[in-house]
Amino acid sequence: xxxxxxxxxxxxxxxxxxxxxxxxxxxxxxxxxxxxxxxxxxxxxxxxxxxxxxxxxxxxxxxxxxxxxxxxxxxxxxxxxxxxxxxxxxxxxxxxxxxxxxxxxxxx
Numbered sequence: 001x002x003x004x005x006x007x008x009x010x011x012x013x014x015x016x017x018x019x020x021x022x023x024x025x026x027x028x029x030x031x032x033x034x035x036x037x038x039x040x041x042x043x044x045x046x047x048x049x050x051x052x053x054x055x056x057x058x059x060x061x062x063x064x065x066x067x068x069x070x071x072x073x074x075x076x077x078x079x080x081x082x083x084x085x086x087x088x089x090x091x092x093x094x095x096x097x098x099x100x101x102x103x104x105x106x107x108x
Contacts, residue, residue, distance in 0.1 A: 011035040011078040022083040034078055038071050039094065039101070046088030049075070053095040053104055064093045064105035 009021050011034055024030040028042035039050040051071040057063050068091045075081055093105040 006031050006033065008033045008036070009080065011037075011074065013079050018079055021080055025080075025083050025087075032080065034075065034080055037074055040080070040084075042087075043090075046090055047084060049089050049091045050094040050101065050103075051091065053093050055095065059104065061105065067093055 007017070007021055007024060007030060009017055009032060013021065021032045024032055025040060025042045025047065028044070030042075032040040034040060037052055039048075039052065041048040041050070049071070051064075051067045053059075053064070053067060057067070072091075075084065092103050094101040095104045096102075
């Protein structure tokens with residue numbers, strides 16, 4: 001996942017940081033990390049939503065689907081949710097390899 005700007009926000013972020021996150025998603029010039037749970041990256045076709053995999057849960061399609069579902073619910077309760085409403089969301093699961101993020105599911 002390429003990024004020009006990384007902004008970490010809390011799930012209940014408010015004020016200037018929330019406005020900056022919304023602007024980054026609208027302008028497509030950066031990456032938003034929400035609550036150390038989901039990475040959001042704006043693309044022309046929508047928003048890439050990368051769930052940060054909890055390696056202690058194991059690795060299976062069922063676990064990855066569950067992580068995505070939990071993250072969808074998390075984002076729906078977050079303050080950034082309104083910025084996502086009219087955009088197509090493309091979900092995946094990523095893991096930190098120590099050298100960066102690597103997509104682990106779905107495998108294409």
